[in-house]
Amino acid sequence: MGRALGAGLRSAGAEVLATSRRTASPQALHLDLAATPDSWALPDQVDAAFLFSAVTSLAACRQDPEGTRRINVQNTLALAQRLLDRGAFVLFPSTNLVFDGEQPFCAAEAPRSPRGVYGRHKAEAEEGLLALGGNVAVLRMTKVVGPDIPLFTAWARDLRAGQPVFPFHDMVMAPLPLALVLRAFCALAEARAPGIWQVSAQEDIPYARAAGFLCRRLGADPGLVRPISWRDRPGVEEPPRHTTLDPSRLQQAFGITSPRAEDSLNEVFRSLE
Numbered sequence: 001m002g003r004a005l006g007a008g009l010r011s012a013g014a015e016v017l018a019t020s021r022r023t024a025s026p027q028a029l030h031l032d033l034a035a036t037p038d039s040w041a042l043p044d045q046v047d048a049a050f051l052f053s054a055v056t057s058l059a060a061c062r063q064d065p066e067g068t069r070r071i072n073v074q075n076t077l078a079l080a081q082r083l084l085d086r087g088a089f090v091l092f093p094s095t096n097l098v099f100d101g102e103q104p105f106c107a108a109e110a111p112r113s114p115r116g117v118y119g120r121h122k123a124e125a126e127e128g129l130l131a132l133g134g135n136v137a138v139l140r141m142t143k144v145v146g147p148d149i150p151l152f153t154a155w156a157r158d159l160r161a162g163q164p165v166f167p168f169h170d171m172v173m174a175p176l177p178l179a180l181v182l183r184a185f186c187a188l189a190e191a192r193a194p195g196i197w198q199v200s201a202q203e204d205i206p207y208a209r210a211a212g213f214l215c216r217r218l219g220a221d222p223g224l225v226r227p228i229s230w231r232d233r234p235g236v237e238e239p240p241r242h243t244t245l246d247p248s249r250l251q252q253a254f255g256i257t258s259p260r261a262e263d264s265l266n267e268v269f270r271s272l273e
């Protein structure tokens with residue numbers, strides 16, 4: 001997501017400094033969130049900072065809750081403070097997983113109720129960031145989909161090869177096109193609009209139905225889509241019943257409307273045909 005935002009902002013004429021924990025170049029600052037904050041060499045002045053770096057694998061967070069908390073919470077807060085000190089408006093990508101998913105269309109102001117370690121990290125980071133003052137925006141998102149999602153490319157590869165795929169019938173997503181999410185981030189940054197914002201598709205859709213759409217688009221045999229339960233796959237965290245969020249604040253302030261789940265998927269699947 002960070003790479004796509006950087007490319008979009010650059011092509012719109014903005015001066016963008018990316019970060020990488022792996023390499024350094026004139027366009028990418030070396031920044032490892034696992035390292036001590038004193039080792040970070042940040043620019044003197046920053047207009048807007050998008051804190052996309054995080055450990056995003058639910059399994060990795062579960063396996064090493066404390067090590068990943070250092071990255072996802074502790075050092076994210078330390079980085080935000082340093083960026084605020086340099087004049088930045090700080091934007092933090094968060095997730096529907098700060099809620100337990102028992103209710104659809106969770107309101108932005110509803111109490112956080114994370115169930116897993118990753119959701120707890122995001123909830124704690126949100127709270128800590130918002131306590132740093134009025135120059136912070138949190139944007140909670142449902143599932144962001146683009147053509148390079150490994151699950152979708154694997155489905156497309158297998159279906160094309162006449163191989164079965166095994167999507168979950170009891171796990172849902174509210175898919176959002178990457179471009180729409182990036183538009184929301186840019187709108188918030190430009191307006192320096194603080195607080196909690198949410199962006200969501202209009203409805204949840206089971207992964208098995210998504211695989212069915214892709215199968216139809218590819219003209220593959222529908223019998224190749226063989227739905228299973230998440231319980232049948234070891235190591236999968238119990239998914240929320242609902243993932244949708246109440247997007248009304250973003251809609252009213254910036255005219256960013258929620259897409260239909262099917263439209264978001266079709267946009268991505270078109271590029272996999």
Ligand SMILES: NC(=O)c1ccc[n+]([C@@H]2O[C@H](COP(=O)([O-])OP(=O)(O)OC[C@H]3O[C@@H](n4cnc5c(N)ncnc54)[C@H](OP(=O)(O)O)[C@@H]3O)[C@@H](O)[C@H]2O)c1
Pocket residue numbers: 001002020021022031032033034035051052053054055056057071093094095096140141142143144145
């Ligand atoms: N994608 C979604 O559907 C979604 C939904 C809600 C919220 N979000 C949030 O949006 C943000 C971006 O998501 P994404 O899908 O683009 O995630 P991603 O593809 O997993 O990217 C995360 C980035 O963080 C970097 N990173 C990991 N550990 C780091 C460390 N110690 N120091 C510095 N960088 C580190 C990774 O670097 P390497 O490339 O070197 O591994 C990677 O480039 C995340 O905060 C995520 O929680 C995403």
